[in-house]
Amino acid sequence: MRTELAPYAVSETNTRGRVVSEPRPKARGEFQRDRDRIVHSTAFRRLEYKTQVFVNHEGDLFRTRLTHSIEVAQIARSVARTLNLNDDLTEGIALAHDLGHTPFGHAGQDALNECMQDHGGFEHNLQSLRIVDRLEERYGAFDGLNLMFETREGILKHCSPARARGLGELGLRFLDNRRPSLEAQICNLADEIAYNNHDVDDGLRSGLITAEHLSAVSLFARHAREVAAEFPDLPERRRVHETIRSMIDAQVTDLLAESAHRIAALAPHSLDEVRAAPALIGFSAEMAGENRAMKTFLRDHLYQHYQVLRMTYKARRIICDLFAAFMADPRLLPEQYQTLGVVEGNARAVADYVAGMTDRYAIREYRRLFSVGEP
Numbered sequence: 046m047r048t049e050l051a052p053y054a055v056s057e058t059n060t061r062g063r064v065v066s067e068p069r070p071k072a073r074g075e076f077q078r079d080r081d082r083i084v085h086s087t088a089f090r091r092l093e094y095k096t097q098v099f100v101n102h103e104g105d106l107f108r109t110r111l112t113h114s115i116e117v118a119q120i121a122r123s124v125a126r127t128l129n130l131n132d133d134l135t136e137g138i139a140l141a142h143d144l145g146h147t148p149f150g151h152a153g154q155d156a157l158n159e160c161m162q163d164h165g166g167f168e169h170n171l172q173s174l175r176i177v178d179r180l181e182e183r184y185g186a187f188d189g190l191n192l193m194f195e196t197r198e199g200i201l202k203h204c205s206p207a208r209a210r211g212l213g214e215l216g217l218r219f220l221d222n223r224r225p226s227l228e229a230q231i232c233n234l235a236d237e238i239a240y241n242n243h244d245v246d247d248g249l250r251s252g253l254i255t256a257e258h259l260s261a262v263s264l265f266a267r268h269a270r271e272v273a274a275e276f277p278d279l280p281e282r283r284r285v286h287e288t289i290r291s292m293i294d295a296q297v298t299d300l301l302a303e304s305a306h307r308i309a310a311l312a313p314h315s316l317d318e319v320r321a322a323p324a325l326i327g328f329s330a331e332m333a334g335e336n337r338a339m340k341t342f343l344r345d346h347l348y349q350h351y352q353v354l355r356m357t358y359k360a361r362r363i364i365c366d367l368f369a370a371f372m373a374d375p376r377l378l379p380e381q382y383q384t385l386g387v388v389e390g391n392a393r394a395v396a397d398y399v400a401g402m403t404d405r406y407a408i409r410e411y412r413r414l415f416s417v418g419e420p
């Protein structure tokens with residue numbers, strides 16, 4: 046059952062609306078319309094073939110950016126609804142939060158950022174915003190998806206002050222140290238819960254890390270112990286799933302309790318009060334510490350595993366070589382990006398093209414350009 050939104054939730058009455066005004070949707074709310082536009086976008090479909098940690102073709106069971114985004118949306122929506130916040134907005138932000146990611150995960154983004162050093166850099170949060178504001182070509186009346194201000198604000202999670210200055214109203218909060226809506230804050234934390242847990246799951250499935258390894262992390266060890274006590278005869282795979290399920294539950298429960306406590310202590314009456322306050326959505330100090338320990342473990346043992354680093358090496362090479370080839374001769378770009386290059390400069394157009402590629406498309410494009418005998 047839906048309950049009333051809290052007075053400090055984002056709603057259709059306190060929203061700053063869309064850049065281009067449009068008639069109200071007939072059978073849905075404005076924030077549902079945003080979510081629907083995101084789901085129908087080209088960039089959203091491409092998430093299916095973009096890497097989270099493992100390259101897309103390495104196995105059918107690993108997370109991709111698409112399944113990651115759906116998991117983030119699931120966690121974020123239930124947190125938002127429990128706190129009487131706008132779950133349609135929360136879902137939209139969660140589904141869009143990774144749209145700007147390059148192929149090959151963080152390795153791809155770091156490589157593209159280096160290639161773009163002399164041309165304004167590359168940052169995936171800004172790219173997500175650029176996709177929904179400019180690059181999607183689906184509507185007659187405007188470029189991009191013309192999303193509501195609060196959806197765009199949530200998508201732009203980080204931004205340097207220098208870049209924020211060029212973003213008008215949307216960049217202001219980075220300059221005067223204000224927070225985004227609680228709905229956006231929820232998405233950041235739901236992102237963290239989702240990736241920590243599914244990287245544990247994928248890491249174990251891949252065999253790069255083991256449950257024994259992970260027992261050095263208190264969060265995992267505690268839940269694994271509880272599961273073993275409750276289900277002593279469970280096969281390994283199911284024990285892992287039970288442990289992860291129980292970690293997610295504990296993290297969501299902690300997040301809800303701590304956030305409800307902070308909100309009650311401030312007792313805000315409006316969205317403006319929420320924006321001016323310190324972050325109200327967060328984990329308890331204890332859970333935040335346990336999450337940090339888990340992240341450190343994953344960094345040292347999974348993201349830095351030599352098999353993952355080999356992928357990182359290959360990804361960097363593919364991204365950098367593609368970038369250099371298109372910069373050396375922009376006529377190699379598809380026409381749409383040549384046209385974009387005339388307006389925004391070749392480097393930005395090349396970055397848009399390369400960032401938009403899926404893992405397998407980038408690999409294919411690399412072969413097409415550099416391998417003799419490929420059509």
Ligand code: MG
Pocket residue numbers: 113117142143236240
């Ligand atoms: Mg994410």
